[in-house]
Amino acid sequence: VLTDPIFMCGATLANYFSLPFVFFMRGFPCNLHYKAPQCPSPLSYTPRLFTFNSDHMTFLQRVENALVALLELVYCNGFYEDAIKFSSEVLQREVSLLDLLNSASIWLLRFDFVFEYVRPVMPNMVFIGGINCAQRK
Numbered sequence: 196v197l198t199d200p201i202f203m204c205g206a207t208l209a210n211y212f213s214l215p216f217v218f219f220m221r222g223f224p225c226n227l228h229y230k231a232p233q234c235p236s237p238l239s240y241t242p243r244l245f246t247f248n249s250d251h252m253t254f255l256q257r258v259e260n261a262l263v264a265l266l267e268l269v270y271c272n273g274f275y276e277d278a279i280k281f282s283s284e285v286l287q288r289e290v291s292l293l294d295l296l297n298s299a300s301i302w303l304l305r306f307d308f309v310f311e312y313v314r315p316v317m318p319n320m321v322f323i324g325g326i327n328c329a330q331r332k
Contacts, residue, residue: 196209196217197216197217197219198217198218198219199218199220200218200220200223200296200299201220203275203278203282203295204278206282206295206298206299207278207281207282207286207295209298210286210290210295211285216298216300217299217300217301217302218296218301218302220302220303220304221304221306222304222306223271225268225270225274226243227271227292227293227296228302228304229241229314229316230293231293231297231299232302232316232317232319233317234315234316234317234320239252239257239260240312240314241314242256242312243263243264246260271292272292278292279295282295299319301319302319302320302321303323304320304321304322305323305324306324307324308324309324310324
């Protein structure tokens with residue numbers, strides 16, 4: 196099943212029928228596209244989205260980065276609350292957001308690794324940058 200993880204319907208359907216599924220996405224809002232496949236992403240090195248920090252952070256920027264990471268957990272659980280309830284009803288067991296995401300077979304990431312911070316990724320993560328390129332006006 197080729198699915199976009201924003202709505203979680205494809206992941207729920209694939210788990211229900213025990214099918215392998217592929218995420219095709221730009222990135223998760225809460226850095227879950229690195230947390231779910233268990234990629235190392237240390238807070239002291241990897242800046243969070245919307246902090247506008249670089250990978251060379253001062254101590255206060257690292258503290259800010261850690262606080263933003265804690266707020267991301269609250270934000271994501273609230274954002275996906277209905278999807279988690281729906282998935283629990285369909286699968287007839289308690290599931291968490293990471294339970295649904297961990298079972299993805301392949302992650303097709305629609306961004307170019309050249310423009311991202313250097314970090315290790317898992318073997319099932321494939322960068323396919325340039326797929327959304329439009330001609331400049």
